[in-house]
Amino acid sequence: MTINNTNETFPISDKNIQGLTDISIKYSKIILSVMEEAQKNIVGQEEVIKKIIISIISNGHVLLESVPGLAKTLMIKTMAEIFSVNNVRIQFTPDLLPADILGTKIYKNNTGTFEIQKGPIFHNFILADEINRAPPKVQSALLESMQEKQVSIHGETFQLDKPFLVLATQNPIENEGTYKLPEAQVDRFAVKILINYPTIDQEIKIMERNTSNMQIKINPIVKLNEIIEMQEFNEKIYADNIILKYVAKIIDATRNPKKYELDLENIIEYGASPRASIWLIKTAKANAMINGRGYVIPEDIKEVAHDVLRHRLILTFEAEADEINSDTVIDRILEKIVSP
Known part of the structure; x- marks a missing residue:
């Protein structure tokens, strides 16, 4: 994995910008380690991995699209492990309800009161798998959390912990059994990344890894507070x-x-x-x-x-x-x- 450096072509004269560049160089080395770690589990797809990292750094939600079987879910799970955050996978299906994602109020017999039961949305990374297989009502349940970073459950509002990112996968709309995402929700994804088929050499590597007893261990590279630091520095x-x-x-x-x-x-x-x-x-x-x-x-x-x-x-x-x-x-x- 190579990273292009264009410092020679665009010289820096301002001391403040030079200071920003020094910090960027430090973070770029960490990001390079993240990319190399991801390659242990994912064959090829370097550009896709880079774009996912770009979205995480810029604090934006990711939408991955490809036909089934191109490791969309594996990519997102791998990134969640490398970034060492609380993550959850939600499998979107036609019978999924908004309460299954956000949470609801449950009556407690022993106290005679209603208590909030928080849903899986209260994690750092949400792996929304095959998001376009759920009906629009469920898809729209993510709107408030994606934009406002908060969740409303029966009139009560809860702030979501930082960082909060939705990393969603979807199959092309031509596939049977899918629902088109609402335009308002699609616009809330920072990026939409398309995944292409692997090359012949990459296909061979995929077969070798998945038809042998190879054990791959992903090591966490970036801690939660480091992600927040990088996101805050990105604004500068x-x-x-x-x-x-x-x-x-x-x-x-x-x-x-x-x-x-x-x-x-x-x-x-x-x-x-x-x-x-x-x-x-x-x-x-x-x-x-x-x-x-x-x-x-x-x-x-x-x-x-x-x-x-x-x-x-x-x-x-x-x-x-x-x-x-x-x-x-x-x-x-x-x-x-x-x-x-």
């Missing part, structure tokens, strides 16, 4: 006003493509929300940290753009009929908007 990484303007133009191009001479009016039905611009900056900062920089460069934005935007663009029926997906649209926008 410097993003120049030029970078902010660059991101603003990218987002504006999804809403007003004609303004940027992009022929996308019949392709994009609804552009990205302001949440997209926020997460573009946050995840770009995390990407900068991984690369040992205390400042954001345009390449950081480009590297996370597809994962941040692909689930936030709503395309027209014409686009779907022509088999044009969000990634194609994002490519065209990034090509058109000149980077600083």
